Amino acid sequence: MSTRTTDGLRAGDSRSAATSSSSTKAGAIAGWVDDRTGLAKGARYIMSKVFPDHWSFMLGEVAMYSMIITLITGVFLTFWFVPSAGHVEYNGSYIPLKGVQMSEAYASTLHISFDVRGGLLIRQIHHWGALLFVVAIVCHMFRVFFTGAYRKPREINWLIGTMLAMLALIEGFAGYSLPDDLLSGTGLRAAQGFMLTIPVIGSYFVYFLFGGTFPGEAIIPRLYSVHILLLPAIIVGLFAAHLILVMVHKHTQYPGPGRTNENVVGFRLMPVYTAKAGGFFFIVFGIIALISSLFSINSIWNYGPYDPTAVTAGSQPDWYMGFADGALRLMPGWTEVSFGGFTFTYGILLGSLVLLPLVYVLMGAYPFVEQWITGDQREHHLLERPRNADTRTAIGVAAITAYCVLWFAAGNDIIATHLSLSINDITWFFRILFFVGPLLAFWVTKRICLALQRADREKVLHGRETGEIVRTADGRFYERHEPLDEYTRWHLVTGEPPVALALDSGTDHNGVRRPASKSERRRAKWARFFYKDNIPPVTPAELIAAQHDGHGHEAVAEIESGETTSRH
Amino acid sequence: MTTHGTPDGAHTPMNDEHGSTAVRLDQGHIQGTGGIPAQFQNPGLPPHVERMSDIDPKAAKRAELQVASMFILSILGSLACLVAYFVIPTHQQIWIPAIENGNLSHLAIGLTLAISTFFIGAGAVHWAKTLMPDQEVVEERHPLHSTPEERQAFARALAEGDAAAQLSRRPLLKMTLAGALGLFAIPPIVQLVGGLGPLPGDDLSTTFWDSKYWTNGKAPRLMRDPEMTPIKASDVTIGSVFHVLPEGIMDSEHPLDEKGKAAVLLMRLHPDQIKSQKERDWGYHGIVAYSKICTHVGCPVGLYEQTTHHLLCPCHQSTFDVTDDCKVIFGPAHRPLPQLKIAVDAEGYLIAEHGFAEAVGPSFWERG
Numbered sequence: 001m002s003t004r005t006t007d008g009l010r011a012g013d014s015r016s017a018a019t020s021s022s023s024t025k026a027g028a029i030a031g032w033v034d035d036r037t038g039l040a041k042g043a044r045y046i047m048s049k050v051f052p053d054h055w056s057f058m059l060g061e062v063a064m065y066s067m068i069i070t071l072i073t074g075v076f077l078t079f080w081f082v083p084s085a086g087h088v089e090y091n092g093s094y095i096p097l098k099g100v101q102m103s104e105a106y107a108s109t110l111h112i113s114f115d116v117r118g119g120l121l122i123r124q125i126h127h128w129g130a131l132l133f134v135v136a137i138v139c140h141m142f143r144v145f146f147t148g149a150y151r152k153p154r155e156i157n158w159l160i161g162t163m164l165a166m167l168a169l170i171e172g173f174a175g176y177s178l179p180d181d182l183l184s185g186t187g188l189r190a191a192q193g194f195m196l197t198i199p200v201i202g203s204y205f206v207y208f209l210f211g212g213t214f215p216g217e218a219i220i221p222r223l224y225s226v227h228i229l230l231l232p233a234i235i236v237g238l239f240a241a242h243l244i245l246v247m248v249h250k251h252t253q254y255p256g257p258g259r260t261n262e263n264v265v266g267f268r269l270m271p272v273y274t275a276k277a278g279g280f281f282f283i284v285f286g287i288i289a290l291i292s293s294l295f296s297i298n299s300i301w302n303y304g305p306y307d308p309t310a311v312t313a314g315s316q317p318d319w320y321m322g323f324a325d326g327a328l329r330l331m332p333g334w335t336e337v338s339f340g341g342f343t344f345t346y347g348i349l350l351g352s353l354v355l356l357p358l359v360y361v362l363m364g365a366y367p368f369v370e371q372w373i374t375g376d377q378r379e380h381h382l383l384e385r386p387r388n389a390d391t392r393t394a395i396g397v398a399a400i401t402a403y404c405v406l407w408f409a410a411g412n413d414i415i416a417t418h419l420s421l422s423i424n425d426i427t428w429f430f431r432i433l434f435f436v437g438p439l440l441a442f443w444v445t446k447r448i449c450l451a452l453q454r455a456d457r458e459k460v461l462h463g464r465e466t467g468e469i470v471r472t473a474d475g476r477f478y479e480r481h482e483p484l485d486e487y488t489r490w491h492l493v494t495g496e497p498p499v500a501l502a503l504d505s506g507t508d509h510n511g512v513r514r515p516a517s518k519s520e521r522r523r524a525k526w527a528r529f530f531y532k533d534n535i536p537p538v539t540p541a542e543l544i545a546a547q548h549d550g551h552g553h554e555a556v557a558e559i560e561s562g563e564t565t566s567r568h
Numbered sequence: 569m570t571t572h573g574t575p576d577g578a579h580t581p582m583n584d585e586h587g588s589t590a591v592r593l594d595q596g597h598i599q600g601t602g603g604i605p606a607q608f609q610n611p612g613l614p615p616h617v618e619r620m621s622d623i624d625p626k627a628a629k630r631a632e633l634q635v636a637s638m639f640i641l642s643i644l645g646s647l648a649c650l651v652a653y654f655v656i657p658t659h660q661q662i663w664i665p666a667i668e669n670g671n672l673s674h675l676a677i678g679l680t681l682a683i684s685t686f687f688i689g690a691g692a693v694h695w696a697k698t699l700m701p702d703q704e705v706v707e708e709r710h711p712l713h714s715t716p717e718e719r720q721a722f723a724r725a726l727a728e729g730d731a732a733a734q735l736s737r738r739p740l741l742k743m744t745l746a747g748a749l750g751l752f753a754i755p756p757i758v759q760l761v762g763g764l765g766p767l768p769g770d771d772l773s774t775t776f777w778d779s780k781y782w783t784n785g786k787a788p789r790l791m792r793d794p795e796m797t798p799i800k801a802s803d804v805t806i807g808s809v810f811h812v813l814p815e816g817i818m819d820s821e822h823p824l825d826e827k828g829k830a831a832v833l834l835m836r837l838h839p840d841q842i843k844s845q846k847e848r849d850w851g852y853h854g855i856v857a858y859s860k861i862c863t864h865v866g867c868p869v870g871l872y873e874q875t876t877h878h879l880l881c882p883c884h885q886s887t888f889d890v891t892d893d894c895k896v897i898f899g900p901a902h903r904p905l906p907q908l909k910i911a912v913d914a915e916g917y918l919i920a921e922h923g924f925a926e927a928v929g930p931s932f933w934e935r936g
Binding site: 049050053093114115117118120121124153186189190192193194196197198199200201202203204206207208209210211212213214215216217218248249250257258259260261262263264265266267268271272275276278279280281282283284285286287289290292293294306307308309310311312313314315325328329330331332333334335336338341342343344345347348351379381412413423424427486487489490493494537538539540541544 | 604605606607608610611612613614653658659667671673674675677678679681682683684685686687688689690691692693695696697700701702704705706707708709711712761764765766767768771772793811813822824825827828829831860861864865866867868870871882883884885886896898899900901902903929930931932933934935936
C-alpha cells in the first residue's frame with residue numbers, strides 16, 4: 001500500500017526508526033531493548049496480569065523462594081567444597097579432629113564450617129533452605145490436592161509438580177550424602193543395600209554406580225555432578241514450565257462473591273504482586289537466615305568421617321526420606337525368597353526403590369482416576385472447599401496417614417528410648433496402624449466433612465448465632481439468629497452440586513437393567529462411592545422455607561404455587 | 569439444635585421461634601422452581617472498604633514512614649553484617665543462654681543478614697498493603713483451547729509438511745530414519761555405562777579374611793579396631809565384646825572398602841548358653857566371631873546387649889540372637905549374621921583359619 005524502497009524495509013517501517021524516543025533515562029533503555037526484542041507488549045501483558053489473593057497460594061511461593069535461596073548458596077559452596085574421596089589428614093582449626101584421616105570431601109566441609117568466614121552460615125542456609133523447599137512443596141501439594149486445583153485444565157502442571165517433588169527428594173539425598181560424614185555415609189551404605197536387592201542386575205548396578213566395592217572413591221564425585229548439575233538443571237527446567245503453565249492457565253481462585261469460573265479477581269502483578277511476592281522472597285530469605293544462625297543442622301563435625309565399621313545410634317535420614325526408612329523398619333524379615341541359587345529380597349526392594357516412585361506415580365495418576373470416576377470434562381478454575389469434596393479429602397487424609405505412619409516408624413528407636421517403650425511393640429503397632437490407620441482416617445475425615453457440610457447448611461438456613469437471648473411475651477426463651485448477608489452466605493452455598501455425570505445406576509427410570517458395559521457399571525459404582533454422601537448446598541427455596549418458621553413446605557408451595565419438591 | 573439427618577425421617581416440628589425444623593435434608597432437597605431460582609446467584613464483588621491510609625493523609629504518611637523505617641532497618645542490617653564480617657574473628661566463641669557455646673562470627677553475620685533481608689520484604693509487603701491499590705480488579709478468562717479453525721489449520725499445516733517432505737510417500741526414508749534415531753543414543757549410553765565401573769565378579773562374596781589375602785601364607789590374626797593389636801583368647805572375658813578387623817587390612821590398597829566387608833564382632837559367652845552346636849564348634853571356648861555387617865542393608869550391627877546377648881542394628885533395628893547362631897529374632901533382616909570360624913595360634917592369639925563361608929552383608933540376586 002505504500003511505496004517501498006528495495007533495500008529491505010517492510011511496510012510500516014520508518015527509516016529513521018525513532019521509536020525509542022523517550023524523555024526519561026529508564027524509558028530510553030527500555031526503548032533500546034524493545035527496538036531489538038519487541039518485548040514491551042509481552043512485558044506489559046504480564047505486568048497487568050491479575051493474581052488472586054490467599055494465604056495458601058504463598059505455599060508454592062515459599063517452595064520457589066527456598067529453591068532459589070538453595071541454588072544461590074549452593075553456588076557459594078561449590079567454590080570451597082572438594083568433591084573427592086581422596087584421603088587426607090585433617091589439619092584445620094577444629095581441634096577434636098586434628099590429625100584424623102578423612103576424605104577431602106569431609107575435610108573441605110569442615111573447612112567451610114570452621115575456616116571460611118560466614119561459611120558455616122552459607123552451609124546452614126543451604127541445608128535449611130533445602131529442608132524448607134521440600135516442606136513447602138509438600139504443603140503446596142496438599143493445597144492443590146485438597147482444593148481440587150489439579151482438575152482440568154491443570155493436570156499437566158500437577159504431573160510436572162509431582163515430578164519436581166520427587167526430584168527434590170533425590171536432589172536432597174544426593175546433597176546430604178556429599179560431606180562424607182559418618183551419618184551420610186551410613187545413608188549411602190543403606191542405599192547401596194537397597195540397590196543390591198534389584199533382581200538379576202543388582203550387584204552390577206551397584207558396582208557401576210559406586211565404581212566398584214562400597215564405598216569406593218567414585219560415588220562422591222559422581223553424586224556431586226548429579227547434585228550440582230544434572231538434577232538442578234532438570235528441576236529448574238521443570239520449574240520454569242510449571243510457572244509458565246500457571247501464567248497460561250491463570251491462577252485458580254477460591255469461590256467468593258464476584259468470583260466465577262470465567263474470571264480472576266485479585267491484584268495486578270504491577271505493582272501489588274511485584275511488591276508482595278518480591279517482598280516475600282526477602283521474608284523467606286530472612287527467616288531461613290534467622291533459623292540458620294540460631295539452630296544448627298547437620299553438624300557434621302560431631303559425626304566424624306565415614307567409616308563403614310562405625311555407626312551411631314539414632315541414625316536417621318533427612319525428614320523427607322523418613323517414610324522410606326520407616327517402611328524398611330516395618331517390613332518383616334520373611335520378605336526374602338531363595339530359589340535355584342538366587343536370592344530375591346522383595347521386601348527391601350518394595351520398601352525403598354519401589355515405594356518412592358510408587359508414591360509419586362499414585363499422586364500423578366490421581367487426577368486422571370478422579371476424572372474417570374466423575375466423568376467431569378469441564379474446565380475448573382474455582383477451587384473447591386475441602387469439606388465439599390468429602391471423598392477426595394478423606395482419600396487425601398488417608399494417604400497422609402499412611403505416609404505419616406511410615407514416617408513415625410522411621411523414629412521407632414527414638415520413640416522407644418524417649419518413652420521407655422519396647423521397640424518390638426512399637427514396630428508391631430506401626431505395622432498394624434499402617435493398614436488400619438488410613439481406613440480410620442478416611443472414615444473420620446469423611447464424617448467431619450459431612451458434618452461441616454451440614455453445619456454450613458445450618459448456618460445459611462438459620463443464620464449466625466448472635467448470643468442474644470430473647471424472652472417472648474409468654475415467657476419462652478430463644479437465641480436470636482441473625483440472617484447472613486448475601487456475601488457471607490455466598491461462600492456457603494457455592495459448593496458445586498455433584499454433577500449427575502456418572503451417577504448412572506445402570507437401570508433406567510422404570511428400574512429395568514440397561515445393558516451398560518462392565519466398565520461403565522464399575523465406573524458408576526465408583527461415582528456413587530465418590531458422591532453418595534455429599535450434601536447439596538442450600539437452595540433459595542430452602543432458605544425461604546426455613547424463614548417461615550416450621551411451615552417451610554407450605555411456604556414454598558405457596559410461593560411456587562403448588563410445585564412439588566423432589567429428593568435430589 | 570440441628571435436626572438434619574434424623575434417621576427415621578419422621579416429621580417432628582418443634583415450633584421454636586427461629587424455625588430450625590423448617591428444612592430438613594431427609595425431607596428431600598428442595599430445588600427451586602417457578603418463582604424461585606434453582607440456586608443462589610453470585611452477589612458480585614462486595615463493596616470496597618477504604619483503608620485508613622486511603623482516606624486519611626496522616627495515616628498514609630504514617631504508613632510511608634513505617635515502610636521507610638523498615639527499609640532503613642534493612643540498610644542498618646546490611647551495614648552491621650559487613651562490620652560483623654570484618655571485625656569479628658572467625659573463631660570467637662560466645663556463650664548464649666539456651667544455645668550454649670556459639671560461634672560469634674556465625675551468629676552475628678547470620679542475624680544481621682536475617683535483618684537485612686527480612687525487612688526489605690516486610691517493608692515491601694507493608695507498602696503493598698497500605699499504600700498500593702487494594703481494590704480488586706477482574707480479569708476475564710478465556711477457554712484455553714484454540715478455535716476449531718485454528719486446530720484445523722494446525723492439522724493442515726502438519727499434513728502439508730508431511731506431504732512436502734514426502735514422508736508418507738517414501739516409506740524407505742521413514743524406516744531408515746526411525747532406525748537411525750532409534751539407535752543413535754545407544755553408543756553414547758554404552759560408552760557411559762561401560763566406563764562406570766568394574767563387573768562385580770565374586771567381589772561381594774570375598775572378604776579380607778579369605779586365604780588369597782593372607783601374607784606369608786599365615787592365617788590372619790583378629791585385631792582390635794582401631795588399635796590394630798592382636799587379641800589373646802585369655803583377654804576375652806565372658807560378657808566382653810571386641811570390634812575386630814583382619815590383620816594387615818590397613819596396608820591393603822583400599823582399607824575402607826575392605827573394612828566394609830571384613831568387620832567382625834567378637835564376643836564371649838558361657839559355652840552352656842550357646843544353643844547351636846555349629847556356633848560352639850566355630851568358636852573357641854565360648855568366644856565367637858560374627859560379621860558386623862548387617863544382612864539387611866549393610867549397616868554395622870553396633871549395639872550389643874550383654875544381658876540378653878542380642879545384637880541390634882541401629883539403622884533398622886534388626887535383632888540377632890548371639891546365643892543361637894545370630895539368627896534374626898526381630899526386625900527386617902532375613903538371614904543370620906555369618907559366623908567367622910576362629911582358632912588360636914601358637915602364641916595364644918585368636919586367628920581365622922578360613923574366610924566367611926558365605927557372602928556377608930545385604931542380600932543380592934546371585935548370592936545363592
